[in-house]
Amino acid sequence: MHKAPLYICFFSIFFCPSLKAICQFTSQNSHQPKYVLVIHGGAGNITKNNLSDSTAYKEKLTEALEKGADTLKKGGTSLDAVVIVIKILEDSPLFNAGKGAVFNSEGKNELDAAIMDGKTLKAGAVAGVTTIKNPITAARAVMDKTIHVMLIGAGADKFAKEQGLDIVDPSYFFDQKRWDQYLKNKDKSSIGDTNPIMNKYGTVGAVALDIFGNLAAGTSTGGLSNKKYGRVGDSPIIGAGTYANNKTCAVSCTGTGEYFIKNVVAYDISALMEYKGWTVKKASEYVINKKLKTQGGDGGLIALDNKGNFAIPFNTAGMFRCYASSNGETKMMLFK
């Protein structure tokens, strides 16, 4: 009996990095990595037709991934890696977070962000802020410097200023592409509309496992395009869009925020793992592709467990996503 084809098959899987990466993209890791970083730049109707040139997105995500992974490699904490990654994406006008955030119905940018520490369960969040250059740093300051979890509106802006964070004029967040989008949809209402004007591209998030075995999760967004009345989505809600717990996993979500809030999605992944013993992959797939899909809620999430296994399920046409780990694996995907 000729065994050569079998050897070739094994050889291919073990020594071809891309094949190995594909196999492990949403699977359990057989060799536990020392550190892992998973990033998303939003889920939505991301197809090759809609995004003819993805070079800039890939470059920016690669930059964030490399800086974040380098932090973890050098012994930085998962919290530090999450903040470094999200700051880079907030500073880029390509994503709906920080500079380049969508405009609300009054032509203003209102930003939300959250971060959570899986080791201590400490968390910080800001919502509806307008002058903080990097909302993720304000979320971190809420977590590190106060007894509170969530600060909103002008109070949160004031807090960030007092903490010495980078404060900008609201005009800093202006982006022509977003402004054109705002003008186009200005007279349409999203309130009560069952088919709202949404921009599901671009919420950014990161989950990380550091060499100390600690998990962290963070999310930052400009929310819904042309949103009215101080609408807040899932990103800054601990348990909905952001959650981390060393016992189970770290999660960051993107999509139709209301469905993620009502289904307490980020914590639900953790609860399914803790209470039913499910893997991070099974729990994440179930919540995104069964629970949410049945209800009509679209989006995706990144979820990373305390052994370095992760999942990136989404029920939309595409999702900006990439990861890197101490095992040398690195991968970027945009479409389904």
Place this chain on the structure above:
Amino acid sequence: MHKAPLYICFFSIFFCPSLKAICQFTSQNSHQPKYVLVIHGGAGNITKNNLSDSTAYKEKLTEALEKGADTLKKGGTSLDAVVIVIKILEDSPLFNAGKGAVFNSEGKNELDAAIMDGKTLKAGAVAGVTTIKNPITAARAVMDKTIHVMLIGAGADKFAKEQGLDIVDPSYFFDQKRWDQYLKNKDKSSIGDTNPIMNKYGTVGAVALDIFGNLAAGTSTGGLSNKKYGRVGDSPIIGAGTYANNKTCAVSCTGTGEYFIKNVVAYDISALMEYKGWTVKKASEYVINKKLKTQGGDGGLIALDNKGNFAIPFNTAGMFRCYASSNGETKMMLFK
């Protein structure tokens, strides 16, 4: 053998309303009631020494309980009962919700509320509002009239006005007792303080099961006394302070909000029931008296399952709480 004492014992249990009530206060109901209503008016350092005259509290809670139970008896929905109850408590200066809310660090009242429908999983919440007479009605309008879940700040106030809800001048919420409390603590900071100035009395909430078998939960609060920087607690956060799902239970929380957010308390009760098969009593007791207590988080909650069984655990000295059901049971308790 003389059986008289045994008969007397059975007779006492079956015909003495108060004994019967005590037996079932946090237990499984043997006869499934058609409707049940459970109310809280906050947990905290409520002792006989601190509250020498509790008459007014009892009267107001009784009024809310009776109106709510009457609604359910007449075939009203659990959502209607929850709103009716909470409106009455918001209108009373005795509780830290609506009129009589605590003042923030700038001497203003900022109010939060949330409601959730266990049948549809629809939810509505407002945070940081200043002109809505009854924030619970605004939360209900967000749920009923919009595709959103959470509106904050001036946007939420504007929305409520456009919806024709009762709008008041911010001075309406003034209460001398709360003002004196504010002045007393004005120069103390709560930010970063591990022993903050808190007023844990008075957040109000209700959970109800109606004759159609539908659950609902609602919570309303003025938040933390002398709170700074637009701090938001657990009350308006779906999954943290408020949650309802016909599959499991309806929950409304009160206490140190930050611990309830980080532990996603309201949804955690539901997850323990759904994923581990625990009773509402076991799940609630575990979360309040083990999980939260270990972390130093104090407070309590009311939780009602889809069969009419309920639990009211708290790890503080007291909690304003009462309930009524179609079985004719009614009970009010303040202290441990």
